[in-house]
Amino acid sequence: MPRRAPVLGYPSRSAACVLLRAEGLSNIEILARFAEAGEAITSQQISTLVHDQRLRGSSRRLPEIVIARLAPSAQARGVSAVELAEELLAVIARDDMVDAVLDDQTAPSNHKEV
DSSP, rough: OOOOOTTTTBBBHHHHHHHHHHTTHHHHHHHHHHHTTOOOOOOOOOOOOOOOOOOHHOOOOOOHHHHHHHHHHHHHHTTHHHHHHHHHHHHHHHTHHHHHHSSSSSTTTOOOOO
């Protein structure tokens, strides 16, 4: 996973734009936040970053508590909490680890225990 430069307390420009938009801020308000921090960005860049993130993800949002709990690990890796969640889910699915992670004794009937 590539390293990204932190901006406005978020692990990347993309994360800052997406999460500020999720909080209900407009492009103008996001521009103001970037300007206050001495960071240059355009309204078009904000729209593109937010749009690209929407294309990559689903329309479902993670609960704020999940974002908050993943944030320290995500920041250490230089990615957003959403990007970390996506990576975790991809690894869990790829390595067939759902039952191990949930440990709830509800393996599908066609699943063979090893």
